[in-house]
Each structure stands twice: as structure tokens, then as C-alpha cells.
Amino acid sequence: MADTIEVNGKQLAVDEEGYLANLNDWEPEVANVMAKQDNLELTPDHWEIINFLREYYEEYQIAPAVRVLTKAVGKKLGPDKGNSKYLYTLFPYGPAKQACRYAGLPKPTGCV
Template identity: 45%
Template structure:
């Protein structure tokens, strides 16, 4: 069902599953995290691929407000590599430009 913790089928995703995967990484998801995951899933539905960092920032700004669309905000929520972590937790494929 998953390769390297990225879901192979978008329909397999659930919020409980996201919480579980994030907890294994030491991140406790809250409502702000879920807002970002939902925005990323909307992006995927619209464009057919997972957003890398710049498109993720823009999408989050559009869906959650300008202050939340800043990379520093996303780094605080998803330390290290926000685009990769958001994709994993949102049940999306790994973004193409992320190492």
C-alpha cells in the first residue's frame, strides 16, 4: 500500500493515519497541521502532483491565510523538509523536486 511511507493510493489516506505517521516522526499534529495537509490535498486534486516548497507556500497562503503561507511557518510545523513531510502525512506522492 505504501512505498517508503508515501501512500500509493490517495484514497487510502485518513487523518488518523496522518497522525500515526507524524507521531512516529515525533510530530504531534494539530488543527494547523491538518489545515496545511488539506491544502496540499486540494493542490494535488487540482494539478495531479504534490507541491514542492514554493507551490506549497502559495497554496497554504490561498487556503489558510498569507501569514501561514510563509516558509518559516511551514518549517515550524514540519521541521526539516516541509514539502516532503506534508506529502507523506497528506497521503500524497513525494514531490518531484525534493531530494
């Protein structure tokens, strides 16, 4: 994994796992670039989770692990979306890890 990703002509620093080094570098295009690297195309459903994570992080200053994420999504978006099966269809590499990376957040606590 490169130490930078190119977004809109700018080089943004990322750590060895591909998470943004500086949370303030995030813009929606970051998620699109990262998704392309994973051969994913972001849909409105993906964005719903990415935006949810960004709001969650803003409020609690922590990236939620998958169990917490699932529960919080269920509370806000309903049981159809608040389950790991749904979240794994969107983010096959692990909903918490992959979605947090796209959202420009640090790696969730408790994720290996």
C-alpha cells in the same frame, strides 16, 4: 522504514520513504500514525496544511514543491501562514515532503 504502516488495524503499503503506495488508502488516521513515527503531534494548524494539500492535489493532480506550496498557502490562508518559516515550524522535516506524506500524496516533484 517498514513497507507497511498499521492504521486502524489495517496494514497499508508504503514505499521506502514512507509515502502511501495507494493514494486511496488515505484517511485522517494515516496522518496521525505517520506523525507519531516522526514524534509530532498534529494540531489544527497541521491539519489546515494537510487538507490544503489534499485539495491542491485534487485540483492539479500534483504534489507541490515547497516554493509552490508556500505561495499557494499564502494566497489562500494569508501571508502569516504562506511563508517557509511558519511551514517549517509545523513540518520540520521539510513542509512539502513531510506534509505530502501525511496527506497521503506522492512525493512532491523536485524534492530530493
